Amino acid sequence: MTARILDGRATSAAMLDRVREEVAEFSREHGRVPVLATVLVGDDPASHTYVRMKANRCAKVGMESRRVELDAGISTETLVKTIRELSADPAVDGILLQHPVPGHIDERAAFEAIDPAKDVDGVTRTSFARMAFDEGGFASATPGGIMALLDAYEIPLSGKHAVVVGRSPILGKPVGMLLLARDATVTYCHSRTRDLAEHVARADIVVAAVGRPELIRGEWIKPGAVVVDAGYADNRGDVEYEAAAERASFITPVPGGVGPMTIATLLAQTVRAAREGTEK
Ligand SMILES: NC(=O)C1=CN([C@@H]2O[C@H](COP(=O)(O)OP(=O)(O)OC[C@H]3O[C@@H](n4cnc5c(N)ncnc54)[C@H](OP(=O)(O)O)[C@@H]3O)[C@@H](O)[C@H]2O)C=CC1
Ligand SMILES: Nc1nc(=O)c2c([nH]1)NC[C@@H]1CN(c3ccc(C(=O)N[C@@H](CCC(=O)O)C(=O)O)cc3)C=[N+]21
Incomplete structure (x- = not known):
């Protein structure tokens, strides 16, 4: 037997077509496009590549990304403060903190600084609990x-x-x-x-x-x-x-x-966060 391929490239492309339409609709209704903030700490080349891929994919569906790059030596407090600011910023719909962060930083504390309403990467305790209780939070x-x-x-x-x-x-x-x-x-x-x-x-x-x-x-x-x-x-x-x-x-x-399914999910959840954020 030879296995059939679970083709993440084709499946994610179809998902992203849908996201592109949702972005256009959001933009017609709200006069702006959804915004994903990506936070990268340090200069690991692989992490830079992933974050760049995510930003490129945002552009392709008409979404905006805001890249925040921080020095490897920053403290947990500084990272938490930066993420809290993004959480409070009405111009930001979704936040992604690229994992892993340097070892001296408390990654869990940094994840928890993400407002669950903007946790489009599904990394907070709140998102985990909503997922586990089938309450429709953002999936990891x-x-x-x-x-x-x-x-x-x-x-x-x-x-x-x-x-x-x-x-x-x-x-x-x-x-x-x-x-x-x-x-x-x-x-x-x-x-x-x-x-x-x-x-x-x-x-x-x-x-x-x-x-x-x-x-x-x-x-x-x-x-x-x-x-x-x-x-x-x-x-x-x-x-x-x-x-x-x-x-x-x-x-x-x-x-x-x-890999491509991860990025498509992230972007689909960012549009959803934008929509739900403007309902209130
Ligand atoms: N394609 C994508 O979108 C993504 C891919 N990844 C990739 O997935 C992989 C895992 O990522 P992540 O979960 O963040 O990594 P972690 O390093 O946080 O976790 C690795 C897990 O593997 C377990 N493990 C380690 N060695 C063994 C072993 N010999 N046998 C069985 N289990 C073992 C660890 O066990 P223990 O808990 O006991 O330490 C741990 O639970 C990485 O390659 C990462 O790059 C990650 C995120 C997204
Ligand atoms: N908070 C957080 N969330 C993540 O989702 C997260 C993270 N941190 N840290 C790192 C891992 C890794 N990751 C990948 C995403 C896409 C591809 C991907 O699209 N790869 C392409 C290949 C790209 C290429 O190398 O050319 C593929 O598999 O086809 C790979 C890896 C997300 N991660």
Whole structure:
């Protein structure tokens, strides 16, 4: 068997066409376009690339982005103050703080400075709780993008055994919660998990969210399983792609899978934040 591709590029392009129309409609009604503020701390080249991609994608759908770049040495207090100012700024609809921030900064405190109404990247506790309680908050961008991709291909989730490898607050943990909300049976694996191979081998759906190229071996994949690879380190995914694709029914490529869906989700949520922000 050779797996069908879960094509994140095509699926995100369709999503972004819709976002472009929503932006135009918002702009007709409000005389301005939605604005996403991106905050980047330090000079990690990969992070610069991601933030630039997000800004470019904003421009393509007619949205505005405002880039805030801060020195690697700034304190938690300065970062929190900067983000609070963006939260209070009526000209800003959505805020993205690029993760990770330098180690001396309290990232959680910085995330919590984002007004939940502007948390279009879904990183605050409030967004997490709304997601977990099915109250329609903003999804964490990558988990939201993964669900949109699975739905675009009408992958059944109810009753399926999903194994999520990784449990970070903005990726592994929330994607497991979203799968649970759709009635999957969810297993989380992480750095202390014993027998990772055996867990993965039992999965109908595997979500890899670690950041270690080819940690997940193709021979572990159950024939017919759906493989979603969110890993992204040195431009490579967490799954041994060729070998996994021989066994899987569906698989995401890297690049061209989860990455573009993340950005599309972020922008879709920014228009939504703009709309909801102007309702009040
Ligand atoms: N495409 C996209 O849009 C995005 C991609 N990413 C990519 O996804 C990957 C994960 O990101 P993120 O969640 O932020 O990373 P983190 O480093 O925060 O989390 C990594 C997770 O992997 C677990 N882990 C580490 N080693 C192993 C192992 N040997 N076996 C099993 N689990 C392990 C860790 O376990 P423990 O909790 O025990 O430490 C942790 O839960 C990265 O490659 C990142 O670049 C991230 C965000 C968006
Ligand atoms: N607060 C926060 N939210 C994030 O969503 C977030 C983050 N921090 N930190 C870093 C990771 C990484 N990330 C990616 C987004 C898009 C691609 C993407 O579109 N990649 C293209 C390839 C791009 C290229 O390299 O040419 C693809 O996979 O096809 C990749 C990675 C979001 N992240």
